[in-house]
Amino acid sequence: MELHIVIEGSKDLAGQVYRQLRDAILTGRLAPGEQVPPSRLLATQLGLSRKTVSEAYSRLTLDKLLVGQIGSGTFVNTPAEAKPKPKRFESQDLAAGKLIEHWLNQSFPLSMRHIGPETRSQYDFQGGIPVRRQFPQEEWRQCVLYGLRQSSNSSGFYAETEGLPALREAIARHVSFARGVQCTASDVLVTNGAQQALDLIARVLVEPGSVVAVEDPGYPPARMLFAAQGANVVGVPVDNEGMQVDRIPDGTRLIYVTPAHQFPLGMPMSADRREALLERARELRAIVIEDDYDSEFRYEGRPLDSLQSLDVDGLVAFVGTFSKTINPELRVGYVIAPPAIRRAMTIVKGLSDWHTPTMTQWAMTKFIDEGYLQKHIRRCHGIYVARREKLHAAFNGDLQPWMRAVPTNAGFHLAAEMTAEVDMTQLLRLARRVDVALYTLDEFYYEAKPQPALFFGYGAIESLDIEVALGRVATILTELSQ
Template identity: 35%
Template sequence: MSCQAARAHTVMWDQLFERENDSALSLQERVRQMLVSAILSGHLPPGAPVPSSRHLADQLAIARNTVVFAYQQLVCEGYLVSRERSGHFVSGDVLDGRLAAPAPRPATPAAEGQDRWDKRLRFRPSAQRNIVKPANWQKMPYPFVYGQFDAGLFPTAEWRECCTRALSVLDIRSWAPDLITHDDPALVEQIRTQVLPRRGVWASADEIVITVGAQHALYLIADLLVHHETAVGIEDPGYPDARNIFASRTPCLHGLPVDENGLRITARLAECDYIFVTPSHQCPTTVTMPIDRRQALLDLARDADCMIIEDDFESENRHGDAPIPALKSLDRSGNVIYVGSLSKAFAPGLRIGYVVAPRELIVELRALRRLMLRHPSAYIQRAFSLFIALGHHHALLRRQSQAYQERADRLSQALRRHLPDFEAVPMTGGSSCWVRGPAWLDTNRLATAAVARGVVIEPGDVFFKEAAEMPLNTIRLGYNSIGPSQIDAGIEMLARVVRELQGQAMGRAVTA
């Protein structure tokens, strides 16, 4: 037996096969992935034989036809060659054009690497305070996390239909070319005629630009409009990622107080060049700004010649009451830059957002976006345009609103039952609840202790601008990723952890 043949027979096929355990792949696809990995990693060099289909099927305990079809596909793709009466072999030119791996470099001491980059970095984004979730939160029985994917509500068949239709010959010819600064006109039209009118916003096609999520929209706006001396007002508490984006460009960041009606209208707002606001469901308190306050904010912006950046996240999800028009719909002076998301309530991983603004600004946002990533995936844009046009988006929003209202009701009941000393902001929409605990409570300690019991919560201190002044007894409880049947049990478990921490705190006080 040749060295190469011996090498092929000594490969631990069953172990390699177990490594390719992606549940989304069929057995045949797993076999193909295993062989491609073995070839490209050097386990099977060019010219090496692969096991017979019968032998490999026995090794993997699968049907022989599965292996036969996998081999046929790999022959078509040039990874294998078939030789009559000899079997299959790794193609001799499969690795042509690949450079050899370089010799390993000597390790650089950590301190030396830190010093090297400290001199070059403009700032350290990793040092900013951000919302942090456990990596395995989806495996936890009680995930009270916000803004995440809900497999139970995801319209799998409808989305698959739209993705398949976007792969038609005519559609491919439309989205496959480089769009440069443009967007899929079909998606822009659906946003213009179907999405925005629900919020009372009317815009022309040249007043809309597609982004890779609402956060990308904020990054583009800040990159284009905010410099070192720009004064930006942000809600306090408010959206941490918006705060961090603006703070990376200007030190002139003003925390603006929030009450039970959202952003308070004070004289300090007139000192700002830009005001970032979440009026539909304030982040994180979820309160909704009433019409009279919205009009007062618009009047102030007009008189002070400042711009409002409206993040209208979760605007579609309002329980019971009729929706309040977006700030943008009330703007008559062109002072509002409107940011929205299509995928936040649907599947955050799709990353589809948009900006509505005067065409002069949209032109520059498109030019800036080209420097960053040219344009978002045109294929995803086309599939999403079909998702809206066929009525799936509207139907999904209705189902989500009903589901979230049920979960909000159950969460309210569970909090009253198990945590009566906690004060929760009434939930009128959205998919989270802002809760204030007793003064002694440190919700960071609570979150650490709770996750050990399978309960995931978000401490509220990260939402406040000043770390030294932030209260430690607030939490945000998201309910879009937890089933309604788990809510009461999750809050009951959280209450047990609270009692344990309270007992420890009383013990420390007695000892002191």
């Protein structure tokens, strides 16, 4: 047979033959089972050396496009019949199928999920995201380089599970200064974010059937984490003084609260309620988790002492994070663990991940010791003050007929209760149409009936955009009212 092969020039001759034969086979011009000319004959027809054609045939044979048959010649390979793919187990086929399906049905609240640029609205009030434009990139770069140098000089063995001594010392100084926490470096356990701190406490204290009390509304990832350990999670209502301590059930062994800045409503827990909570924990012999996630940012009044600083019985675990002050991607948190559970938590962390990455720990240590953290907090505080004032101006102005802000004096989010009847689903849908992302508080409620309210995070939205976004919301509310 003759093949239509065109040789151009004198370079890569074998490659030219190979590519043209390969294209002929893949496009079907050379059918499976069809014989190709002997290498000597094809070389003569093309005016090439036999070695050149043989090299092209060898490459096609390695690609399994040609196959040689002794005594018969070389043929286009006939692909074997595709074997049916084996049926792989689906989640429902496994012995743990119901548990897997349970997790597949779980989800984080919309206001806390990762949002890609393709779905992010121009004006987005998502919560939990600190200001980014003011982040001290140059100072952080110096700290990371310092961390790399320190790591390169390390022994190469695993580091201390509790965290680097230098970072634990820096954290102890920081929380003592910023929140009045009573601790030393030996009380600090460095974790991969606050979420791991909650996980470690739950692993140590919770077993199937254990009663865990959480605020309702409250922080869903904490509630979901406790339930994952088999806990009987009980939602305790909150009022304008915080968790209603007298509603904490008997038999509770773990209590989760956000006393400095109740999540998501925002009010601080009153001094009387704090004393009552500690007394109730003493009666129950229960551990209290004080999640102090963003109280470094305060705007008015004297800051209340941390719950941990009032604890004389060693029942409060103070959990903090640098995700809200610096960057959520950093994943560095800590827990000031009470003596009764500190050693157990350290063992459990060692089983979980040995220790938090040391390079990041060294960088964080320098960031604190050089004063960059406090400087960054002061810079962000000024920005949040301006944004907060913009929100309050709207609540007291164009938005006043429909909502009012829940009083708060810390953090970088606000909750606003609806004071007029509004179709919330319609409001959110119409706001998205004009590129404004709003979020309700519905997903933060557990057992209590959700109250009509909106969640306004102001870390991710620029100050100049707040007035524009809320102006569009006011327009939508006016149209819905009419």
